[in-house]
Amino acid sequence: MIRQVLLFTLTMMLTVSAAMAQDVSVRDDHPGQYVVVKGDTLWDISARFLDEPWQWPAIWQANPQIENPHLIYPGDVVSLVYVDGRPVLQLARDGYPADSTGKPTVKLSPEVRRIDRSDPINAVPLEAIKPFLRDIRVISPAEFEGLPYIVANEENRMSAIMDDLTYARGLDASVGEEFLVARLVNIYDDLGDPPERRRVLPKEHWKQVPNVKNYNESPWNTTDPWHRRPQNPVGYEMWEVSKVRVKQAGEISVLEILSDRTEIKTGDFILRADEIPYDSSFLPQAMESVPADLRVLATTGTLYGAGHYQIVAISGGTSQGIRPGHVFSAYGPPQEVQDRVGYRWGSFAEESTVEIPPLYHGLVMVFRTFGDVSYAIVMDGQRLVREFDLLDHPKNRG
Secondary structure (H helix, E strand, O other): OOHHHHHHHHHHHHHHHHHHHHHHHHHOOOOOOOHHHHHHHEHHHHHEEEEOHHHHHHHEOOOOOOOOOOOOOOOOEEEEEOOEEEEEEEEEOOOOOOOOOOOOOEEOHHHHHHOOOOOOOOOOOHHHHHHHHHHHHEOOHHHOOOOEEEEEEHHOOOOOOOOEEEEEEEEEEEOOOOEEEEEEEEEEEOOOOEEEEEEEEEHHOOOOOOOOOOOOOOOOOOOOEEEEOOOEEEEEEEEEEEEEEEEEEOEEEEEEEEEEEEEEEOOOOOOOEEOOOOOOOOOOOOOOOOOOEEEEEEOOOEEOOEEOOEEEEEEOOHHHHHOOOOEEEEOOOOEEEEEHHHHOOOOOOEEEEEEEEEEEEEEEEEEEEOOEEEEEEEEEEEEEEEOOOEEOOOOOOO
């Protein structure tokens, strides 16, 4: 299985290399060599050499004796050379390669140069995305329909934790079976013609309130007749809360709580404890054609947006051809403002509306995909990536 994954990775790298190598731009201030240290990522290392670090697969070339270029360890040496006039990143472990570029070498202490092969570096910081790989899933409306749920906790308490009992309704199971308890945190919905994807919070899904499409728009000033109530749900975002085992089966099942990440509450849902596979080898690349109206649905940063290594949900998934590794630039949506200055000084007969162009915010890279929703990590940028941001090809920076 591992060999198949490595073969797939190398094949993908060759494909991307052929398509992108002519367009790679090398930094003027890149070092001749760089010694890898613990805590580095492939993206970080590439950013020392390339103007666009997401392009590193296009020019990566390992030594023949190194089977997998993803397996890079602290103490390895990365250098940039030119082969037939094209830039190539090379990796060496047995001594430093000859530096024909005249660029300075990033020197580190002899202790750092010793290669620690117990823990290779990652393409992106896995600690930042681990909860989204392990604890989250987006299920379809068909899967959500009829899910069993927690109807009450032991002694009718508001919450229950490990070693407590809880009660589920609608669970068809046998004594001893184990399940996950998950909480619905977001509903992703398509509305309009053509559909425009948006996020609806579960606590607001029953309300009839104005729909906001822009973070600069007040929900109380809009004249848009759409509402937050889901019209055409495409996905339900579920976060794992705990693991339970059936202690007593029946119309109301008695469950014992085996472990918990947070307390169980009435209204949480029951899911099968199936492992959902994911690919942790992220190969950065751009889509040939970015889906129209692709945008940020939600952020996990502050209310004002997501910064470096924070996570965003985007409005496209496998149904739109998006896969892990796809990189996008994020822009603030265009804004309409009233030009009152020209009117005041007589330049125009009346107040006019002008459109402020979109503003580049940052780069995001997809690491987990579902049918119509994906999750991406903010890799770098100039500003916070925010809800409603538009997504485009990573070379488009405004």
